[in-house]
Amino acid sequence: MADNGILGTVPFMSQHSSRRIERHCDVAIVGGSAAGLAAALQIVRQGRSVIVVDSGEPRNAPAVHMHGYLGHEGVPPGAFSALGREEVRSYGGEVVPGRVETVTRQDDARFRLELVGGTSVVARRVLAATGLVDLLPEIDGVSELWGTGVIHCPFCHGFEVRDRRVVQIVTHAMGLHSAVLFRQLSAEMTLVLHDGVDAGSPELETLRAGGVPIISGVVRRIVARKDGSVSAVELSDGRHLEAEAVVVTAQFAARVKPFLQLGLATVTHMSGLGNFVEVDMTGQTSIPGVYAAGNVTDPSQQVLQAAADGSRVGAMICFSLAHEDLQAAERPSANQADWDHRYGGERLWSGNPNGTLVHEVAGLTPGRVIDVGAGEGGDAIWLAETGWEVVATDISKQALGIVGEEAQRRGLSIECCRTDANALGAFDTAAFDLVSAQYASIPRTPDDRAAHNLLSAVAPGGTILVVSHDIEPMRAPVDTQQHSRAFDPDAYVRVEDFVRILAGSPDWEVVVHEKRTRPPGSATAAHHVDDIVLRAKRRS
Numbered sequence: 001m002a003d004n005g006i007l008g009t010v011p012f013m014s015q016h017s018s019r020r021i022e023r024h025c026d027v028a029i030v031g032g033s034a035a036g037l038a039a040a041l042q043i044v045r046q047g048r049s050v051i052v053v054d055s056g057e058p059r060n061a062p063a064v065h066m067h068g069y070l071g072h073e074g075v076p077p078g079a080f081s082a083l084g085r086e087e088v089r090s091y092g093g094e095v096v097p098g099r100v101e102t103v104t105r106q107d108d109a110r111f112r113l114e115l116v117g118g119t120s121v122v123a124r125r126v127l128a129a130t131g132l133v134d135l136l137p138e139i140d141g142v143s144e145l146w147g148t149g150v151i152h153c154p155f156c157h158g159f160e161v162r163d164r165r166v167v168q169i170v171t172h173a174m175g176l177h178s179a180v181l182f183r184q185l186s187a188e189m190t191l192v193l194h195d196g197v198d199a200g201s202p203e204l205e206t207l208r209a210g211g212v213p214i215i216s217g218v219v220r221r222i223v224a225r226k227d228g229s230v231s232a233v234e235l236s237d238g239r240h241l242e243a244e245a246v247v248v249t250a251q252f253a254a255r256v257k258p259f260l261q262l263g264l265a266t267v268t269h270m271s272g273l274g275n276f277v278e279v280d281m282t283g284q285t286s287i288p289g290v291y292a293a294g295n296v297t298d299p300s301q302q303v304l305q306a307a308a309d310g311s312r313v314g315a316m317i318c319f320s321l322a323h324e325d326l327q328a329a330e331r332p333s334a335n336q337a338d339w340d341h342r343y344g345g346e347r348l349w350s351g352n353p354n355g356t357l358v359h360e361v362a363g364l365t366p367g368r369v370i371d372v373g374a375g376e377g378g379d380a381i382w383l384a385e386t387g388w389e390v391v392a393t394d395i396s397k398q399a400l401g402i403v404g405e406e407a408q409r410r411g412l413s414i415e416c417c418r419t420d421a422n423a424l425g426a427f428d429t430a431a432f433d434l435v436s437a438q439y440a441s442i443p444r445t446p447d448d449r450a451a452h453n454l455l456s457a458v459a460p461g462g463t464i465l466v467v468s469h470d471i472e473p474m475r476a477p478v479d480t481q482q483h484s485r486a487f488d489p490d491a492y493v494r495v496e497d498f499v500r501i502l503a504g505s506p507d508w509e510v511v512v513h514e515k516r517t518r519p520p521g522s523a524t525a526a527h528h529v530d531d532i533v534l535r536a537k538r539r540s
């Protein structure tokens with residue numbers, strides 16, 4: 001069949017059935033916040049395949065705005081992450097919602113990530129960008145107001161509470177470390193020694209001398225107004241300290257549960273507040289091939305530093321892969337392993353041609369055609385049987401082997417060419433009367449190289465036919481506690497990319513551009529999905 005399916009039936013099955021899907025990539029990244037996305041961007045720009053698995057639980061999720069990031073000051077964290085995801089996807093990197101349960105090493109030295117819901121990812125390198133979990137003091141109201149009225153970092157939120165009534169609750173000696181900064185920001189600051197601090201500490205004497213009121217007492221709760229803002233800190237003796245912001249010192253734990261079977265260990269941070277993962281100068285952990293970046297390696301990092309760390313470690317991973325390939329005298333295509341694996345097992349598709357192809361080709365005079373992303377060959381076989389001179393291309397040797405065997409069995413002449421549609425000059429120029437790309441799963445690039453390659457292959461007077469799935473249903477939210485999405489539809493070339501390039505071009509006539517119901521009997525009819533269809537003719 002011609003639908004090689006990364007945007008077809010398989011993604012829907014990954015959410016709604018028990019069919020297991022195994023993906024292959026160069027680098028799997030666990031965690032899709034600043035460090036993970038920055039690393040992914042570096043890696044994918046080196047022509048490597050990347051799958052980022054993001055459970056959607058960033059450390060800064062409660063915050064309304066992000067601060068201290070040059071060029072992004074005041075941007076909401078969600079908007080910043082969305083921008084990062086789009087940048088990664090624009091180079092064909094995938095960011096999928098999901099949760100990694102375990103990471104293990106295979107006999108071939110690659111790593112296997114098991115995701116909730118049955119999806120697996122096999123990767124040559126793994127990056128832990130999982131961050132930390134903040135462990136908050138067990139004081140009523142702290143967790144509910146965390147990230148809004150209850151804060152911990154003077155650099156993240158200090159400016160916003162300047163000159164306000166600030167009550168800092170000290171639960172650990174390290175809490176005094178930030179007190180000097182909050183004292184500078186507000187003259188209306190009070191320190192409450194709730195627990196864990198010697199009242200005779202020299203640091204406290206310095207703060208007292210600097211005019212900071214210091215109270216010893218157990219905090220009962222944080223009092224909030226109806227609008228959710230802080231109004232006071234209530235002590236166990238009934239006293240209320242007026243407050244507009246509350247500062248606490250959170251302890252923390254590195255998120256390493258998926259890596260425990262690998263033996264990845266954490267060490268105690270020098271502050272005594274929690275643990276973290278040690279790495280070498282390249283970002284590699286004690287386990288060869290497993291890297292870490294961001295807060296999981298340094299709890300003090302803000303978003304800017306986490307992104308910088310991820311970018312640096314991503315570059316180190318690229319060096320590691322490049323040296324390995326050089327030693328093996330190989331230069332593998334980024335996505336070939338993924339597709340070879342998929343076509344190396346049981347047959348995925350029916351062998352029928354895609355119904356939209358059959359409908360749109362009717363009336364065209366058979367000539368020379370290239371089937372881009374031929375997959376198991378349903379379209380190529382049908383075209384050859386209806387009189388077309390067929391060139392079948394795919395990135396997968398396994399897929400082309402299937403096409404060749406079937407063509408030979410039927411006595412058909414089909415030229416099979418392993419081709420990366422994103423390679424410079426991938427196809428012969430102006431050589432085909434029909435260029436067909438039926439659900440072809442081609443990674444995006446910012447320069448639209450693949451789309452330009454396909455368009456340039458159309459002969460004067462020839463036709464290009466591009467069909468992709470309506471991906472809106474594939475963007476539905478995923479409960480990452482129960483499911484993981486196996487594919488990222490936004491990382492692949494779409495009909496809209498061709499339409500944008502063709503808009504206003506005097507050399508092309510757009511004959512069809514519409515969304516329509518997939519015809520019955522198509523190769524991928526197990527789930528009902530609408531097609532987006534583009535048929536354009538190159539003027540002579």
